[in-house]
Structures are given as structure tokens and as C-alpha cells.
Amino acid sequence: MVSQAHKTAHLRISRGFPGGEKHYDNFEVPYEEGMSVLDALRWIRAHLDSSLAIRYSCINANACKTCMALVNGEVEYTCIAKLTPVIVTVEPLPKRQLIRDLVTDVIPDDEKL
Amino acid sequence: MPDLSAEVLVIGAGGAGMYAAIAAAERGSSVILVDKGQVGRGGATIMAQMTVAVALGQQEPDSVTLHLEDTLRAGRGLCNEELAALLCEDGPQRILEMERWGTRWARESGHIKQEMAPGHSVKRCCYVDFLNTGPAVAATLRRKVSEIPAIRRVSNLAVVEILTHDGQAIGAIALNLGDGELITIQANALILAAGGLTKLYERNSASANMGGEAYALALWAGAELIDMEFVQFFPIGHLAPRLVGMDPIMWDPFRYKLGGKLLNGQFEEFIDRYGSTDFGQYNATRDIAAYAILKEVEAGRGTPHGGAYLDFRHIAESELRSAFGPVIDRLAANGIDLTKTVVEVGPMAHYHMGGVRVDASMQTRVEGLYAAGEAVGGANGANRLSGNAITEAFVFGARAGSVAAEKAKPESGKWDEKSADESRQRLEGFRANSQKNGIAPITLQAELQKLMWDQAGPFRTGEKLTAALARIDEMRERDLPRLRISAAVQFNLDLHDAFELRAMLSTAEAVVRSALARTESRGAHQREDFPNTDARCLKNQVVELKDGELLTRWIAPVRLNRSEASHG
Numbered sequence: 057m058v059s060q061a062h063k064t065a066h067l068r069i070s071r072g073f074p075g076g077e078k079h080y081d082n083f084e085v086p087y088e089e090g091m092s093v094l095d096a097l098r099w100i101r102a103h104l105d106s107s108l109a110i111r112y113s114c115i116n117a118n119a120c121k122t123c124m125a126l127v128n129g130e131v132e133y134t135c136i137a138k139l140t141p142v143i144v145t146v147e148p149l150p151k152r153q154l155i156r157d158l159v160t161d162v163i164p165d166d167e168k169l
Numbered sequence: 170m171p172d173l174s175a176e177v178l179v180i181g182a183g184g185a186g187m188y189a190a191i192a193a194a195e196r197g198s199s200v201i202l203v204d205k206g207q208v209g210r211g212g213a214t215i216m217a218q219m220t221v222a223v224a225l226g227q228q229e230p231d232s233v234t235l236h237l238e239d240t241l242r243a244g245r246g247l248c249n250e251e252l253a254a255l256l257c258e259d260g261p262q263r264i265l266e267m268e269r270w271g272t273r274w275a276r277e278s279g280h281i282k283q284e285m286a287p288g289h290s291v292k293r294c295c296y297v298d299f300l301n302t303g304p305a306v307a308a309t310l311r312r313k314v315s316e317i318p319a320i321r322r323v324s325n326l327a328v329v330e331i332l333t334h335d336g337q338a339i340g341a342i343a344l345n346l347g348d349g350e351l352i353t354i355q356a357n358a359l360i361l362a363a364g365g366l367t368k369l370y371e372r373n374s375a376s377a378n379m380g381g382e383a384y385a386l387a388l389w390a391g392a393e394l395i396d397m398e399f400v401q402f403f404p405i406g407h408l409a410p411r412l413v414g415m416d417p418i419m420w421d422p423f424r425y426k427l428g429g430k431l432l433n434g435q436f437e438e439f440i441d442r443y444g445s446t447d448f449g450q451y452n453a454t455r456d457i458a459a460y461a462i463l464k465e466v467e468a469g470r471g472t473p474h475g476g477a478y479l480d481f482r483h484i485a486e487s488e489l490r491s492a493f494g495p496v497i498d499r500l501a502a503n504g505i506d507l508t509k510t511v512v513e514v515g516p517m518a519h520y521h522m523g524g525v526r527v528d529a530s531m532q533t534r535v536e537g538l539y540a541a542g543e544a545v546g547g548a549n550g551a552n553r554l555s556g557n558a559i560t561e562a563f564v565f566g567a568r569a570g571s572v573a574a575e576k577a578k579p580e581s582g583k584w585d586e587k588s589a590d591e592s593r594q595r596l597e598g599f600r601a602n603s604q605k606n607g608i609a610p611i612t613l614q615a616e617l618q619k620l621m622w623d624q625a626g627p628f629r630t631g632e633k634l635t636a637a638l639a640r641i642d643e644m645r646e647r648d649l650p651r652l653r654i655s656a657a658v659q660f661n662l663d664l665h666d667a668f669e670l671r672a673m674l675s676t677a678e679a680v681v682r683s684a685l686a687r688t689e690s691r692g693a694h695q696r697e698d699f700p701n702t703d704a705r706c707l708k709n710q711v712v713e714l715k716d717g718e719l720l721t722r723w724i725a726p727v728r729l730n731r732s733e734a735s736h737g
Contacts, residue, residue, distance in 0.1 A: 073659055090411030090503060106609035106663050107655035113206040114376045117218075117416040119304050120210040136414040155347060156659040166315075167208055167324040169173075169345060169352065 063087045065139045067096055069108065070147040073156040080145075081105070087139060092116075093127055093146060094134040097158070109157035110134075124149055125158045171340060171355035171584060175201040175321065176577040177570070178341060178356035180328045181383065183212025184562035185542025185569075186362030187310035188263075192570025193360075194319040198577055201354060202320055203343065204378075205327035205665070209311035211378050212364050213520075213543060214562055217303030218415075219422045220286055220294030222556025223260035228283035228292040233257045235290060240557060243288045243454060244522075244550020245692040246707050247396065250729040251529045252548035256557060256564050263563040264295060272309045273297060284425050286555045288454050294556045299494050300415075300422055306559065326352065328382075329668045330592045331359060331390035331538065334585035338390055338537035342592045344665060349658045351596055353589045357577035358537050360569045361387055361525060365543040366400070366676050370518035371615075371622035374406055374417045380614075380669045381676030383544035387525040388675055388719070392533035394712040395546040396523035397676075398683035398694045401553055402627045403519030404458035405431070407512065408474040412503045415496075420479055420514055421555070426492045430480040431458070432511070433470040439477075456552045456693050459516040463627050466515070476515025481507040516627050520558055522549040522693065523683070526711060531569035537576070541569035547709070547727070551692025599667045600654055607653035610666035613644060617673060625681050630698045634685040641681065645674045678719055679712045686710060686721050 065087040072078035083104055085096045097110050112123035116135060123134045126147040134146070152160035177193040179186045182204035190202040204211050224236040236257040241248050264281075268274055274295045275282045283292045297305040314320050325346040332340045332353070340355040366381030367373040384394055405424070407417040423429055433439045440446065443461040445453040453461070462477045472478055481489065486508050490497055497507075505512065524546030531539045542562040549557060624637035649671060654663045687710065689703035690696050708723040 073657075088411060090413065092413045095413075101662065102609075102611050102615055106611050106653075106666070107657055107661075109657065109660040109662060111660075112377060113211045114216050114416075116413060117216050117376075118414040119215045119416065120206070120376065122207050122210055138413070156657060159660045161347075163207060163324045163347075167322045168347070169323060169326070 066143045068145045093137040109159045111159045171353040174355040175199045179360045181363035182208040184214030185566035188566025189360045189570035192567045193574040194317045196574035198574040200320045203323045203326040207324045208322040215303045215307040218300035220296045220556045221559040223264045227280040231291045243554040247550035249547030249727040259564040260560040288554045332588045339583045358573035361540040361544045365521040367518040369621045371618040372517040374519045380673045382672040385672035385675040388714045392535045393526040395526040397679040399522035401520040402459040402516040405514035406517035408476045409513040432478040433465040434472045472513045474513045476513045478511040479514045480511045530572040539569045541565040603654035604651045607651045610670045683710045
């Protein structure tokens with residue numbers, strides 16, 4: 057929900073790692089017109105819960121193409137997915153091996169140890 | 170025993186790192202190419218939407234000498250002329266090599282199209298449409314790297330210390346983000362290609378991995394840094410309205426192609442008040458434009474977000490569309506119609522002229538340790554000419570890779586288990602000493618970024634810099650050992666951020682100490698308490714770590730013998 061009076065966005069984020077218990081955490085983030093889901097995830101890490109695992113590099117340019125996650129059930133680049141005036145649910149990519157929280161294994165096999 | 174081993178280890182897999190890996194492998198070396206993000210997708214190269222300056226002379230007559238003259242003029246007398254000459258001389262062959270490897274430079278009438286850019290005396294800057302230079306060259310290099318069996322790529326591996334033995338670089342220790350393990354890598358030659366430091370500043374155009382780690386790794390290993398006070402503040406970074414899906418420095422190519430008016434908060438042109446001209450063109454160099462915008466803001470003539478307006482409303486939509494096609498749609502998706510609205514722009518940290526001190530073979534003073542790309546200091550002096558950064562990445566990458574390969578003979582392999590163990594213990598300490606009530610590393614990073622922007626940013630004073638130094642010292646001594654690190658094993662970003670913060674603090678200190686000692690204003694270094702350029706300061710500053718203290722000293726700039734320069 058984006059409340060215009062309070063300018064707050066609400067996110068529901070999937071947490072957990074393989075073999076552990078999965079759950080959702082709810083976060084409230086100050087909302088600014090035009091902001092991206094990644095903006096909100098980075099704000100959460102800096103202000104509410106630094107242990108949240110996310111993957112991104114270029115932040116804003118949609119150039120690195122590494123920030124994909126499931127936003128309200130759709131595969132999106134979180135850096136260009138805009139926050140919308142409903143509760144935004146963010147989950148890891150469903151067809152990739154989960155590493156932790158929103159990070160999945162998108163690295164090609166020949167780039168791993 | 171080390172976990173991994175190769176003749177050449179390349180740290181950072183952006184433009185310079187990938188070029189270095191290719192050059193080293195082509196000379197017969199086994200190479201490990203690591204990146205803390207994903208190989209070929211991190212760093213600054215992939216974000217470059219704009220141009221590459223090279224004296225191809227395809228658009229109009231040009232020469233290496235002319236490109237060098239422009240580069241040296243922009244550098245305000247402080248360029249290492251050997252490095253600048255190398256950049257200009259080797260640039261054209263690298264651009265043509267990239268074209269053979271598949272990069273589709275924009276062409277017209279059978280030649281590579283070259284545009285004018287500020288500070289250049291001829292049309293020299295090539296690019297890939299539309300605003301796609303960085304992604305296109307990164308894709309070319311990724312493909313090339315993946316086709317070479319001698320290059321082992323490792324993603325999500327963050328090098329956190331260089332290992333040395335008897336003053337020689339012998340390998341590195343790295344955090345494997347996937348499983349949280351510390352990995353040791355033995356290498357006969359190491360190339361630092363981990364980019365710049367713009368993430369030190371609150372307002373920046375950086376990607377996630379520009380925290381100045383290359384500089385800190387070099388310092389800790391015993392190498393020197395140079396010109397650390399010269400951080401380039403890109404004048405017209407995007408401030409508002411919120412714009413996603415674009416690099417914040419995207420307005421530069423718009424200005425190359427279309428001009429556009431730079432206006433203060435009262436919709437007046439103002440660059441002419443600061444000793445340059447602009448008038449709907451794009452002539453003012455980056456340092457003057459950044460200075461002029463912030464001075465207008467300071468005088469109360471800024472825009473709501475503390476910058477200037479950029480105005481393309483006088484340009485027809487058909488012209489906008491023919492110049493930038495799909496980008497106009499991306500702007501529309503953000504609610505921006507340039508025929509109707511102005512945007513707000515302002516200075517942000519964009520590039521670092523300073524960096525690791527190397528000779529013309531990219532070698533540091535530490536045997537076995539090389540640098541490439543933005544990590545290298547000196548080629549651009551006090552101010553970088555636009556378009557020279559990607560050229561520098563390719564040229565210095567190729568040079569570092571080929572020199573390192575020649576030096577990295579198999580028999581020179583060394584390992585020092587004690588050095589590796591000491592490093593490992595120091596790094597494990599961050600996790601072991603985590604304080605439940607401590608501060609998260611990312612929170613402290615944000616404080617450092619604000620401190621650097623406010624106290625060591627575009628306008629500096631002795632007082633502000635001294636205050637910055639005191640807080641940086643306190644952060645390192647008091648706060649860094651008492652961080653709160655999550656217990657997570659996989660993708661523990663707290664641990665990554667803590668290691669990064671440690672490097673950021675060393676690099677920030679090198680910037681601030683150098684800025685404090687340079688009591689003049691020159692290029693990107695502007696001291697409000699010393700507003701004039703002082704001929705006595707026509708020198709470079711070198712930074713080194715000695716007995717735990719960062720020391721700065723002055724050296725004479727490296728000059729070319731002029732007959733050699735004109736011959737080039």
C-alpha cells in the first residue's frame with residue numbers, strides 16, 4: 057500500500073535459504089514518486105535489516121541485468137520495476153536454485169568455483 | 170596450499186580486467202579472472218552509455234599528437250605524459266580490434282562515426298547506438314573471454330587482500346559470496362583492475378563495486394598511489410525527476426548531439442559567469458561546469474534538488490527521436506517528455522583521475538603487482554578528458570595483461586602459508602568479533618559517503634578536510650572493530666560490506682590527506698581557502714603506507730621528451 061499521506065510503501069519479502077525455514081518479512085519504506093523496487097530493497101538494507109540478501113550491480117542503469125526477482129509474481133528487473141500503490145511482494149526467481157532470501161544462482165556453471 | 174592457482178590473476182572483470190585477461194592468455198598464460206559481481210557485468214564499463222575518444226581520424230583529420238595535446242591540456246599540467254601518450258597511441262588499434270571482435274561502432278558513409286565532445290579539438294568520439302557503448306563492449310569482451318580456455322572466470326569472488334612475500338605479490342585472499350568461505354589464490358602476477366572510488370561519495374554514478382578497493386589493496390600490499398585528490402565530479406548527473414533504467418550520467422550524449430541549454434534555478438544561462446562559454450552548445454569542460462553549477466546553488470540560484478536545469482524544449486521531437494530513438498520511449502516510461510519538461514542535473518562523483526602508481530608497463534613498485542583501467546592513476550592528471558576512460562580501460566588492460574604474462578613465468582611461482590594464515594585470521598576477526606549492538610557496515614558506509622560529499626567533495630577547505638580526517642580515523646579505530654555482522658553463511662552482504670568498508674576507509678584517507686596537502690585549486694580539486702592555481706604546486710602527490718601511517722610526498726610529473734611526443 058502506498059499511502060500518499062504518509063508516503064510509505066509496504067513490501068513483503070521472502071526470506072530463507074535452502075534447507076532452512078522460509079517465511080515473509082514485512083517492511084515499510086519511505087516512498088518517493090518513481091522509485092524502483094531495488095531502491096526500496098537497498099533502503100531496507102541500509103536502514104532496517106542489513107542481513108537481507110539481494111543481488112545487483114549497476115543500481116540504476118538496467119545495464120548489468122543481475123537484479124532479477126519475482127515482483128508480485130512476475131519476473132522483473134528490480135532496478136526498473138516501479139513500486140506500485142499496493143503491497144509489493146518480492147520473491148526469489150522460482151526456476152533457479154535459491155542461495156538466500158532474494159538471491160538465486162544465476163551464475164553460469166563455468167563461472168563458479 | 171592455495172585453493173586456486175594461475176600464472177596471472179586479474180582482479181575485477183570490467184573492461185580493463187577482461188582486456189587484461191585476454192592479452193595475458195594470448196601470450197600463453199593461464200589466467201584466473203575474478204569479479205565480486207558477475208564477470209563482465211560489474212564495474213563501470215558496462216554502465217558507459219557514451220563515447221570512446223580515439224584518434225582514428227575517420228570523421229575528420231586527427232592525430233595521436235593532437236589527442237595527446239588535448240589530454241594534457243585537460244589534465245592541467247599534471248598528466249603522467251608517458252601514460253597519456255600510451256593511451257592516445259594504442260587507442261585506435263584497440264577500437265579496431267574491438268570491431269573485429271564484434272563491437273558495432275556507429276558508422277556512416279563507410280567509416281566509424283566520431284562526434285565532438287568537450288575539450289576535444291576535433292570529432293574524435295565513437296560510440297554504439299543508442300546509448301549502448303558500455304553494454305556493447307562488455308558483451309564483446311565477455312564473449313571473447315568465454316572463448317579462451319586458458320581463462321578461468323570466477324564470479325561473486327571478492328578479493329579482500331593481496332598476499333605478499335619478501336615484498337613480492339604472490340597471490341590473494343578472497344571472499345566467496347556464495348558459501349561465505351575465504352579462498353586463497355596463488356598467482357605469479359596480479360593485475361588490479363577493480364576500478365575507481367566513486368562509491369565513496371553520497372552523490373555518485375557508481376555501480377555497487379566502486380568502493381576504491383583497488384587502491385586500498387595496492388596500498389596495503391606496499392604499492393604507491395598518485396593524484397588521489399583528483400576525483401572527477403561529473404557536472405550534469407541526473408537528479409530529478411526519479412529516473413530508472415538509465416545511467417545517471419545519460420545526459421552527456423544528449424548534449425553532444427543536441428546541445429541543450431544549461432540553466433540555473435531562475436532559468437538563466439550562467440556558465441559564462443565562470444570563465445567559459447556554453448550557450449546551448451557543450452563546450453565547458455567538466456571541472457568548470459561542475460564548479461559553476463554548485464556556485465549557482467550556493468548563491469541561492471539552484472533548482473529544488475540542488476542543481477541546474479537542462480532544457481531541450483527548443484528541439485523538435487523528430488530531431489530527438491532520430492538522435493535517440495528507443496531512449497525517448499524509456500524517458501516516456503518515466504514520465505519525462507523533453508519537448509515539455511526540463512530535468513534537474515548536478516555534479517556527482519563519476520571517475521577518479523588518481524590511482525595506483527605504475528610505470529608505462531603498468532607495473533607498481535611491488536614485484537608481480539600491476540594495475541589497469543581506472544585503478545591506474547596519472548594518465549589524466551587533474552581532470553580527465555571525456556571519452557578517455559574506456560580507451561584507458563582497453564589500452565591499459567591490454568598492456569598490463571601482456572606485460573604480466575611475460576613476467577609470470579611458471580618457475581616464479583611462490584607461496585607463503587604464513588602470510589595466508591595471518592590474512593585469514595585478520596579477516597575472520599570481522600565475523601568473530603561481531604557486536605550484537607554494533608552498527609551495520611552498510612550504515613557506516615552511508616555515513617562515510619555523506620562525510621566525503623560534505624567535507625571532501627567538489628568544494629574543499631582545510632577545516633573541512635581536517636574534520637573528515639578525524640572522523641575517518643575514528644571510524645577505523647573505534648567503529649570498524651565493532652560492527653554488527655549477520656551470522657548468515659550464504660551471500661552474507663554484511664561481511665562483504667565490512668571488508669569493503671575497511672578498504673573504503675583507507676582510500677578515503679588517501680583522498681583526504683592528498684587534498685589537504687594540495688593548497689591550491691587545480692582541475693577537479695577545488696579549495697575554497699586556496700582558490701587560485703599555484704605554479705609551485707605543478708607537482709604530483711604520491712601516497713604510501715609506512716609503519717601503518719599514510720604518508721604523502723611530492724614528485725615532479727613524468728614528462729615526455731618533446732621530439733618523442735611529436736613523433737608519436
